[in-house]
Amino acid sequence: MKDLETCRKEIDEIDAQLIDLFEKRMGVARDVVKYKAAHGMKIFQREREIQVVNKNLARVKNKVLINYVRNFILNNMNLSRAYQASLMPNSPLKIEQPKRENIKVGYQGVPGSFSSQAMKSYFGKDVASTNYERFEDVFIALKNKEIDYGVVPLENSSTGAINDNYDLINKYGFYIVGEQSISIAQNLLGIKGAKVEDIKEVYSHPQGLLQTSQFLDAHHIRKHRYLNTAAAAKLVAENGDKAIGAIASTEAAELYDLDVLAPSIENDKSNHTRFIVFARHLEAPIDATRISMVFTLRHEVGSLYEVMRIIKDHFINMARVESRPLPGNPWEYYFYVDIDGNLGDYNVLAALQELKATTDSFRLLGNYERKEA
Template sequence: MTEPTLSLEALRQRIDALDNDILRLISERAACAQQVAEIKAEHEPGAVFYRPEREAQVLRRIMELNQGPLDSEEMARLFREIMSACLALEQPVKVAYLGPEGTFTQQAALKHFGESAISLPMAAIDEVFREVEAGAVNYGVVPVENSTEGVINHTLDSFMDSGLRICGEVVLRIHHHLLVAETTRRDKVSRIYSHPQSFAQCRKWLDAHFPQAERVPVSSNAEAARLVKTEWHSAAIAGDMAAKLYGLAKLAEKIEDRPDNSTRFLIIGNQDVPISGEDKTSLVVAMRNQPGALHGLLEPFHRHQIDMTRLETRPSRTGVWNYVFFIDFKGHREEPRVAAMLEEVQLRAAEVKVLGSYPVGVL
């Protein structure tokens, strides 16, 4: 057995000395951010302090540089919080999310903006849009698609009537747990509350383990968790945030049928985000009702070798049998190859609306 090189006492002294350095360096960094804020405020009327492209670059660089022993995601999360605190010094950022408190959307908001952001729950997706449009908050966070259940139509439809732009995306691994009040026994659970999407994502597990329990759909997972707090014969399917918020125990963990179950959320705001180096663009395209229209729309993507990551169809709501396409692809609208493709699509389509170019989610 090899002897430890330093005693416990000596290691703790070393940690204290390192903490002194870290403290000094974080303070120096925060002072730099304050100066950045002064420059922004001087040069731009209505200065925008939050810079998604810069944040993505900072996090990507840290992940590339990291050599362990902490893994790169863990290290990026630490830097995420440092930047969040620095941004709060520049200007506290207010974020509306699809609530109530304890939902996965709140978790996504905090994952993206860090714990120093002020997050405000809204009752519905269109309320999140309205709060951002009215200027009551700086940004909004809404779910847009789930890997098991598909697209969230409310969010796509809200974009059709809104002038807001997409400033970012965040992907969250969704882990569902079966939660109960502390005194509830497994054999007493006769009713399970959850959001319909979560029931769908855990259907096989529920069929196998609780085939007899009544499944009661409610408006959110957090609402399900709130209900079981006082019902000793009920359980809720919800995530970690809701479990913590309502002090519930986990009867079973990670009960989702697919281990890669994840949800993608969009950050909506009023700004056009510059190129970060690894970006995505989202469009809504209305096509004329004629044969070959879809082929005509897709052809320029193929020719310019642009990687489409999603294509959704929605009724346009402005005429019978008219459809619009929601398209996501890799690349930024200011890249020449993307700009050339967009020009061609514009010629072929009845209407094209660029919802935004934004950094591919880092964390």
């Protein structure tokens, strides 16, 4: 049996050879990225990486080491991609100035809805606006240049992501240019003279029903899904039935002349909804603090880990990650990731460049300021 000191000496000698070979390998990687840049090629070449892995696994004599060799080769290629990404010329981002005059904003719902409140909090009460029935109608209006900005909810603190709007942002290729978070107080509304015990059925947006489920269940009130909270309030006002109520805002109660039968009945009293402001072009104000992106990954072990590693290695805080099914590809996903940062930071740009080299597809969704009401 070899003594420990002999083993360590042999490892040091092997490490010296590995370092020498590693430097030579990265030197060749530098030549590779020059060729790729000159010919407009992506850094990540899936078929080539599969060939490299398989070719090297076939060279392994001690088959017990197969998995270790696979990880060794994959790690080397990951490092090579990161190095190539740092050398690849950055394509200048086309950033436009925010529109400040004669702005027209679109939102889903009717006057008095939470989307309407978020829009006014972000743009001011006097902004010209158009309301639309469906979330996608807002995106279509922006595409058709009927509006300059759209406002839709993206996430609630108690019920989670509104996944339709994640998908629509990606589908239409728009950019997130702002975020407005508002406190959501859900109220039971009824016609004048109605009382809580009169209410047998209630209408609201599915999120409104979810956020007040405990109160509704405790009072045995039947739930009905409706387009949005304010539209539900309008329905109740037009119906005139004491047995029918709505879950909506106090603004909707005032707008449609309803009584607040039970205020703030949400399950979570810290209930907030995050709304995004989106536009046709990328805007990145100097005080922007949040970056959003969407990407797809190769369908293999460790691919998501590599993304997380890059973010960690650049000392960037990842605020959230959300996955959505990739249409036509069972068990594969889009990944939406938010990180803290600004596009004026070289370290952030370097991380984004490396992420582009690691992912199958990558799109920057925006760099924006976050506001709270």
